[in-house]
Amino acid sequence: MQLFRFLLPMALMGLFTSLHAQNPSADHGNKFEQLGTLITPPNSxxxxxxxxxxxxxQQRADYEIDCTLNTEEQRLDGSEWITYYNHSPQPLRYLWLQLDENQHSPKNDNQYFDPSSIKPVMSEYELKALETWRGRDKYGVNIEAVADENGQALEYTINQTMMRVELPETLGPGEHFxxxxxxxxxxxxxxxxNHLLEATGNAATLPRGGYEYFPEDDNYLYTITQWYPRLCAYTDFEGWQNNQFTGRGEFALTFGDYTVRITLPEDHMVGSTGECLNYADVLTPKQLERWEAAQTADAPVEIVTLKEAKAQExxxxxxxxxxxxxxxxxxxxFAWTASRKFVWDAMPHYNSDGKRVMCMSYYxxxxYPIYSRYSTKAVAHTLKTYSKYSIPYPYPTAISVEASNGMEYPMICFNPGRAEPDGTYTEIAKKSAISVIIHEVGHNYYPMIINSDERQWAWFDEGLNTFVQFLAEREFDADYQSWAGPPHQITAYMTMPKGQLEPIMTNSENIKDYFSNAYLKPATxxxxxxxxxxGRELFDYAFREYGRRWAFKHPTPADFFRTMEDASGVDLDWFWRGWFYSTDYVDIALDSxxxxxxxxxxxxERREITQPVRASKPFRDLSQIRNEEAGIVPADEEDPExxxxxxxxxxxETADSVTQQKIVIYDEPFSKKEKQQQFGDKNYYELYFSNKGGLVMPVIIQWTYEDGSTEIDRIPAxxxxxxxxxxxKVFVKEKQVKAIEIDPFRETADAGLGNNSWPLRQVPSRFQVFKKHKIESGKNPMQRANGKYTDD
Structure with a gap:
């Protein structure tokens, strides 16, 4: 995901299912019902x-690609052989391919379907974004030929970012083409x-790949992504996933094997998905020697040094x-990067199964000041953590590329992390780099290995990945201030006006605040x-089982929901209903x-009550009448015994119709000694709770006693x-209570802290006041501490 731009309103495809109350006029019987038809039914x-x-x-597609990068014209030429295997039970008459680069073409609808408006003051980029299509005539994929292996031309139709290829004959189950x-x-x-994107939030301008030009040294940095015509996913739950690529929803693809030959100027360094087969031909002897040394190193080894990179550029x-x-x-x-500017370092990481993975960074x-210290080690840490919560990392390499953005592909990702010109950097720049590296490397698992369809369900990889990112960050630094995970951080979003919200299970094109909906809320x-x-033990076991079951397969949200319940033995339908299918929020009030x-x-006072009990003639129901009419003889009539x-x-019919019944109220009292022994020192607290936000959750109560001690009670949802x-609910306590607090650890995302305490604790609303404005950049902390800071 373009995580570095996460505050911009980007949306991915998802499945919208509204939550219907089964018993809308009642105060119960809705939130704890099973999901039923809200999720797809199971099948074979x-x-x-x-x-x-x-x-x-599931299907398979293998690729053999030859491409040439023209660095003078900024053009990429390619020729590819695709072998498509039909493992489905369905015969296929045509194939659908994705042409993602067509998102930049003026022929694509995404250039026109976002609203726009005039502001009193507008920037140059805001004005240009009013016509995102202007000046783009040369962009988009130009298909030169489509042919079978005998050279016979194949008919094809291009529909914006999709291309349908007609098969010469039906491709039956078990066949390949x-x-x-x-x-x-x-x-x-x-x-x-990206400047256009920042100016307007218009996803039509969202670049997944491209080039960055450095005018100060006249060099380029290329991120070549979503670059070749590639097969759409064809699945049992959807058929062809051929929804248009608008720049928002990412992609769903088919697994396969790749051999890719990349031709470009010999002074460019390349990093890529997969393993390089010819380092001996493309590296200098010194670089090759360093690469061999990196295989067993304990710290990152620079295969291309900073000095060499500066000289090359x-x-x-x-x-x-x-x-x-x-x-x-x-x-x-498959994705790759190239530049004359790159420093390249590498070190090994060893999985729990003993397999070596080469962790690398290009920047x-x-x-350099941030990446040489943190990037490759953050890659290794990510693999270690994600493997613990899923499966051992299965690929031979994992690469982080500093490209001042955030996006992920198998074995390679692109991240931010630049320092100041003097070599210092802010803590925000450091944390941004580490967080995005963890997030984008983590995407190797969700969705690159556990292959969910982000064009349908944005949260299904972004939310799961952001959650494990939070776990990895806290295991990287115990005090790491993550942007997602801690429950109290999501309350501002969840309490927004209902008109600004949508359930997590919503088509992502319809999401207003994509980052909060697809990343933050599901992670929380x-x-x-x-x-x-x-609890951690049950959750971690079930979460790992989900990863084990669906690695290298195509899961749906229903598979995740069912696996989490099946492997843990915990009924969670109420939780999925509330958090994923509704816009309710948590606000549990302690009213009194x-x-x-x-x-x-x-x-x-002991009292006697006498009351009449009157017998009434039983009503003859329809079954009795029809049994008599049918001549059915009861057994007690056939057998007088x-x-x-x-x-x-x-x-x-007799005087027995009325009898007198005597009831003695409070008939048997306790003695004072018995009361003293059993109840004398106990305190009974009757607590009245109400659900202000609508989302049912456990109630966590912290009791503070007069002697200063505390106790926690946890009441299940x-x-x-x-x-x-x-x-x-009544609570019996041996000690006298001085204070009560609900959700003391802020673990349920309770938004209404003002109604969580007894005696009532006022939480004031606040307003801000200022005298005048002043803008002064100043020095960052590293500059203030050390003067000029440099790693040169």
């Missing part, structure tokens, strides 16, 4: 327990488009080209599920408290089953 492909079913299948696509496109200026551009060859197995996509000198929900609802003690001196006094007893709006 996606089983009842959340695992892949016995008939599960090999064909070739030749193409080229002009590479976009990624930095310029100043040298005269190379005229000769060379070809880098990469291969990757079982990946769903320009502008990022999962953290609450782990810490408060299920009553304190009681047993009266040791007085007993309730079955009859006794009561067989013909009819008290309503099921306390709301019989009344979802309010409940009363």
């Amino acid at each position: 492909y996606h089983a009842w327990d959340g695992a892949p079913g016995p008939d599960y299948w 090999r064909f070739r696509v030749d193409w080229h496109y002009y590479i976009v200026d990624r930095v310029y488009l 100043k040298a005269k551009p190379a005229k000769k080209t060379q070809t880098w060859i990469y291969h990757a197995n079982q990946v769903r996509d 320009p000198k502008e990022a 929900a999962l953290n609450i599920l782990r810490e408060t609802i299920m 408290v009553k304190w009681y003690k047993v009266d040791l001196d007085n007993d309730p 079955l009859q006794d006094f009561y067989s013909n007893y009819k008290p309503w 099921q306390i709301w089953r019989k009344n979802e709006s309010a409940f009363t």
